[in-house]
Structures are given as structure tokens and as C-alpha cells.
Amino acid sequence: MDKVLQQRVKKxxxxxxxxxxxxxxxLEFPNYDITxxxxxxxxxxxxxxxxxxxxTNLDLIIKKSKDSNIAQDTLNLNRAYLNxxxxxxxxxPYLRQFAEERNSEPFENxxxxxxxxAKEGEYVIILDNLKSKGFKTRELEHSHDMHHTKLVxxxxxxxxxxxxxxxxxxxxxxxxFKHSCKSYLDADSKMFQYLVATVHKELELVSQIYLxxxxxxxxxxxxxxxxxxKDLMEDRMINKNEQYIVIGxxxxxxxxxxxxxxxxxxxxxxxxxxxxxFGVCGSPLTDVTAYIFSCCSTSExxxxxxxxxxxxxxxxxxxRKLNSDPDKCFSWDICQKxxxxxxxxxxxxxxxxxxxxxxxxSNNSYDxxxxxxxxxxxxxxxxxxxxxxxxxxxxxxxxxxxIKQNYI
Numbered sequence: 001m002d003k004v005l006q007q008r009v010k011k012x013x014x015x016x017x018x019x020x021x022x023x024x025x026x027l028e029f030p031n032y033d034i035t036x037x038x039x040x041x042x043x044x045x046x047x048x049x050x051x052x053x054x055x056t057n058l059d060l061i062i063k064k065s066k067d068s069n070i071a072q073d074t075l076n077l078n079r080a081y082l083n084x085x086x087x088x089x090x091x092x093p094y095l096r097q098f099a100e101e102r103n104s105e106p107f108e109n110x111x112x113x114x115x116x117x118a119k120e121g122e123y124v125i126i127l128d129n130l131k132s133k134g135f136k137t138r139e140l141e142h143s144h145d146m147h148h149t150k151l152v153x154x155x156x157x158x159x160x161x162x163x164x165x166x167x168x169x170x171x172x173x174x175x176x177f178k179h180s181c182k183s184y185l186d187a188d189s190k191m192f193q194y195l196v197a198t199v200h201k202e203l204e205l206v207s208q209i210y211l212x213x214x215x216x217x218x219x220x221x222x223x224x225x226x227x228x229x230k231d232l233m234e235d236r237m238i239n240k241n242e243q244y245i246v247i248g249x250x251x252x253x254x255x256x257x258x259x260x261x262x263x264x265x266x267x268x269x270x271x272x273x274x275x276x277x278f279g280v281c282g283s284p285l286t287d288v289t290a291y292i293f294s295c296c297s298t299s300e301x302x303x304x305x306x307x308x309x310x311x312x313x314x315x316x317x318x319x320r321k322l323n324s325d326p327d328k329c330f331s332w333d334i335c336q337k338x339x340x341x342x343x344x345x346x347x348x349x350x351x352x353x354x355x356x357x358x359x360x361x362s363n364n365s366y367d368x369x370x371x372x373x374x375x376x377x378x379x380x381x382x383x384x385x386x387x388x389x390x391x392x393x394x395x396x397x398x399x400x401x402x403i404k405q406n407y408i
Contacts, residue, residue: 001029001043009045009062016115016126017049022056025049038368038380039077039277040065044129059132060114065123070372075191076184077368081123083181083279088113088125091177091247095162098170104321107162109155109273111258130272135258140357141386143297143394144254151271152257152291153311156249159273160284161318163246164329169322181247183280187234190372196230197376202351203229206395218399225408229348236345239282244330244338250278252290253353284315284330285338286345293346294353298397304405308339343407351395358391359383 010027017025028046040063047058065081092113096106112128138148167174185192203226210219239245249256256275259268280286288311292301300307312335316326326332360383370379385391402408 005043009043012062012117012124012126013045013047013060015117017047020049020051020056022049022051039080039275058114059129061111061127061129061131063125063127065121066368067121074372075368076189077277078121078123079182080184080277080279082118083183084275084277085116085118085123085125086180087247087276087279088127089116090180094173094177095166098166099162099322102322104318107155107159109158109271111272111274130258130260133260135260135270135272137255137258138295140254143300143357144257144295146300146303147267148257148259148271149292149296149300149307150310151259151268152273152295153288153307154314155271155273156284156287156291157311157314158318159249160246160287160330161315161322161324164244164284164315165319165322165324167245168324168329177247178245178281181279181281183237183250183278185237185278185280187237192233192237194376196233198378199229199348199352200226201376201378202355203348206351209392218396218403221399221403221408225344225348228344232345232348236282236286236342237280242283244283244334245281246284247281248278248284248287249273249276250280250287250290251275252287253294254357257295283338283342285335285342289339289342289346290349291346293343293350293398297394298401301398302401304339308335311335340407343402347398347402347408350398354391354394355381355385358385358387358394360386 006027006029013025013027026048028048030044030046043062043064045060045062047056047060049056049058063084066077088110092107092110099106111130114126114128116126117124138144144152163174166177185195203222207219207222207226210216210222235241256273258272258274260270260272261267262269288308292304292307312332315330315335316332319326319329359381368377399408
């Protein structure tokens with residue numbers, strides 16, 4: 001790391017921790033694995049601070065905006081950075097207070113945020129480094145089994161319940177937060193165009209494989225899904241005919257879930273949900289369907305009824321603890337109908353995520369600015385498929401089940 005950036009980090013640390021009144025502090029920059037970083041730059045730093053002879057050690061992640069005009073203006077990422085800053089600095093603290101006033105547990109499936117900085121062209125979030133505390137992402141080549149899936153669905157259910165209860169009990173406050181939450185993926189944005197182009201490319205590729213295997217029925221289903229995808233996404237982004245709104249996570253793929261493991265890493269016992277810059281308001285089921293179809297395999301998706309029931313039971317229980325009525329805020333019937341409405345969007349994106357999991361070398365250091373040159377996000381798929389037949393079988397199992405269930 002160059003000295004100029006190190007000085008910037010020191011300035012940010014000093015600004016965020018000014019109330020600690022440290023006598024002095026030193027910084028160390030270890031070289032741990034930081035998965036992700038395509039939309040923002042990730043910096044790991046250890047802080048050794050001293051006050052009145054007492055030392056304090058902090059292991060932090062600094063998430064900073066990319067400095068280029070391409071990222072901030074052309075790709076509209078300045079909006080994404082501000083969304084996440086507002087989430088950590090305003091919305092999460094308010095939800096904590098809201099929950100505690102009702103003697104209910106606040107949302108704990110997040111890294112601790114020590115502070116944020118939002119200035120012209122400079123957006124910074126300073127977070128607790130959970131990877132140094134034993135949290136890590138699931139290996140990309142492995143889908144999320146039910147142990148992982150239930151942790152994520154439980155976290156989403158509790159988050160969505162807080163949003164729904166706030167909307168129920170303090171609608172004007174919820175509307176203020178909703179108004180400040182503006183996605184960088186609106187239908188006119190470059191990012192939206194690149195996402196649609198990427199999904200279209202992958203659907204076309206898989207459709208051709210089915211034609212080569214003389215399965216014209218599945219190929220036709222994919223062709224129709226490709227035709228519908230842009231309109232489905234546009235309706236989703238503007239919440240067309242959607243009455244049940246939460247402030248969602250949105251970026252629901254493998255690398256945005258950090259798991260802590262027990263029993264010598266057999267099963268996880270906690271999940272932290274990271275990367276909240278997507279900043280999109282919509283149905284709770286947009287998070288649920290996006291997660292399930294990007295992270296789960298056929299064996300889990302075939303248990304979709306069990307997953308939805310688990311999610312809804314957790315959500316309804318949390319709503320009651322927050323003194324809201326689940327039937328009023330988000331009934332089981334609406335939950336089921338919402339799944340059917342938003343499942344096609346998740347299914348359309350599924351081949352893209354399967355490919356990421358099946359390539360010999362997925363590009364974890366992918367820089368989002370490359371999309372402006374390619375017109376899509378296809379550069380994230382580096383390397384050859386480890387096993388083309390395995391790649392096809394993973395997609396085929398999910399698609400055949402979804403077609404049988406009339407999801408598409």
C-alpha cells in the first residue's frame with residue numbers, strides 16, 4: 001500500500017475515533033484475504049491505540065469508494081456508497097432503538113460499524129473485521145446446505161420484520177428512510193443495462209446447450225424468460241403493484257454472507273450479512289428468492305416449502321415481539337404469492353451464479369469498471385469450467401424442478 005493511501009487511512013481513523021481521546025495510535029496493514037471489492041476498495045488495518053498507559057487493539061475493515069469518475073459518475077456508484085453509509089449511520093441505529101423500546105432484540109447479523117465519512121467524492125465506512133474473528137465466506141464451489149440456508153433466511157426474516165413493524169407503527173418515519181434509499185440500479189442506469197446484458201448472455205448460452213441436447217422445451221422456457229427478464233426487473237425496481245415494502249439487502253450472493261463455524265467447522269452457528277450498498281426498497285421476497293436461487297442447489301430448492309415456512313415463522317414471531325400483527329403486515333398468503341411473483345427473477349440470474357461457482361478461477365478481484373469496456377459483467381468469469389457436465393447438471397436440476405412447479 002502506498003504511503004499516500006496510508007496517510008488517508010490515518011486521517012479517517014483519527015476522524016472517526018476522535019471522541020476516544022487516544023494519546024497516540026499506530027497502524028498495521030496485514031495482508032489477509034479480503035474476498036470481494038469489485039464495487040468498493042477494501043482495506044484491512046490493525047489499530048494499536050494508547051490512552052493513559054492502556055492499550056487498545058482494533059482489527060478493522062475500511063470500505064472506501066473508488067476514486068475514479070467512471071465508478072462514481074458513469075456507474076452511479078456514488079449513490080451506492082451513500083446508500084450503505086445511510087444504512088449503517090442512520091437506519092441500523094434507528095432500528096436498534098426501535099427494537100429495544102419494544103423489549104425485542106435488535107438486528108445483530110451485521111459487522112459493528114465504528115463510523116462513516118461522506119464527503120464530496122469520498123465515502124468511507126469503518127467496520128469490525130469479522131474475518132479476524134473466525135467468520136468466512138462459504139467456498140464458492142459449495143452450495144449453501146440447509147444449515148447455512150436457515151441462518152441466512154433467519155437473518156433476513158428478522159431484518160424484514162423490523163422494517164415491516166416500523167412501516168406499520170411509524171409509517172412517516174419509514175417513508176423518510178425509504179425516500180433516502182435510492183438504488184444505483186434504476187432502469188436508466190449503466191449498471192442496470194450491464195446486469196441485463198449479463199443475464200441475457202448466460203440464459204442464451206444455457207439455452208443453446210439445451211438445443212444441442214435436443215431439449216427444445218427447456219430451451220424455449222429459457223428463451224421466454226430472457227424476453228421477460230428486463231421487464232420483470234424494471235417492475236421490481238419501481239415496485240409496480242407492490243404493497244408490502246421493506247428496505248432490502250439486494251446483493252444476495254455467496255460472498256456477501258460471512259459464517260462463523262462450530263464443531264470443528266462442520267456447521268455454522270452465526271451469519272453476518274455484508275455489502276448493503278444495493279439500497280433497494282421492495283418486497284421481502286426479493287431478498288429471499290434472490291438468495292435461494294443464487295446460493296442453493298437442487299437438493300435445497302426441492303425443499304422450498306420448508307424454507308419458506310421457516311422464513312415466515314421466524315418473521316411472524318419477530319413481528320409479534322415488535323407488537324405488530326403478521327396478518328396485517330405480511331400474511332402467509334402474501335408471502336407465498338410474492339415468492340411466485342419474484343422467483344423468475346432469481347431463476348434468470350441462477351446460471352450466472354452457477355458459472356461463478358464452477359469456474360477454475362473466479363475473479364474475486366474483479367473491478368466493476370471493466371463493465372464499461374465489455375458492456376456486461378462477463379469478465380467476472382475467469383478461467384475454464386472445472387467440469388462442464390457438472391455445471392450443466394447443477395443448472396438442469398434447478399430448472400427442471402422450477403419448470404415442474406410452474407415457477408417459469
